[in-house]
Amino acid sequence: MINAFSPALEGEVEERSGEKPRLCYQCGKCSTGCLFNFAMDILPHQMMKLVHYGQKKRLLGSHTIWICAACETCTARCPNDIDVAGVIDTLRAMALEEGVKPAERNIPLFHACFLGNIQATGRISEPILMGSYKTFSGDLVSDIGLAVEMLKKGKIKLIPSVVKDRRKVRRIFKETKR
Numbered sequence: 001m002i003n004a005f006s007p008a009l010e011g012e013v014e015e016r017s018g019e020k021p022r023l024c025y026q027c028g029k030c031s032t033g034c035l036f037n038f039a040m041d042i043l044p045h046q047m048m049k050l051v052h053y054g055q056k057k058r059l060l061g062s063h064t065i066w067i068c069a070a071c072e073t074c075t076a077r078c079p080n081d082i083d084v085a086g087v088i089d090t091l092r093a094m095a096l097e098e099g100v101k102p103a104e105r106n107i108p109l110f111h112a113c114f115l116g117n118i119q120a121t122g123r124i125s126e127p128i129l130m131g132s133y134k135t136f137s138g139d140l141v142s143d144i145g146l147a148v149e150m151l152k153k154g155k156i157k158l159i160p161s162v163v164k165d166r167r168k169v170r171r172i173f174k175e176t177k178r
């Protein structure tokens, strides 16, 4: 179980992300520009402050680390040159490494299915991606109508496209897992 407060959190986040959230002056530009702020339990500028306060449990257990789409709008808007998206990405990686139960169960599941698809074929195939995600999430039927419509309009290719040299793709996965 992770501690609610960790005096080491700030140093670890700084070392891993190369950013200094403690320099944030709470102007809020990152949060107001975030397209997903309506769904977050902790806003990006609040995340920066909580890192400074060592609030590890709240941050790693937050919905925000999974809701964040890594679009980097916050980073681009920060007048203080803080890579807010990079800090959030660091927190997401720490949560995974420390085995924290994700506040958004299906988002990390989708990430895993997406990466599994890329690892297997080198490209995204909608039937493989959606088939694996729907199976593992246990929600098999909710989007059937949409899938049928997309098939009718030729938006989904049933035969997956595969890259020529899948060994190269596998090697990338192997290298990045070290």
Ligand code: SF4
Residues within 6 Å of the ligand: 030, 033, 034, 035, 036, 037, 044, 067, 068, 069, 070, 071, 072, 073, 074, 075, 084, 085, 088
């Ligand atoms: S990177 Fe995440 S926090 Fe930043 S603007 Fe995009 S969704 Fe919001």
Ligand code: SF4
Residues within 6 Å of the ligand: 023, 024, 025, 026, 027, 028, 029, 030, 031, 044, 045, 048, 077, 078, 079, 080, 081, 082, 084
């Ligand atoms: S935009 Fe930058 S300085 Fe302003 S609150 Fe966000 S992280 Fe802090």
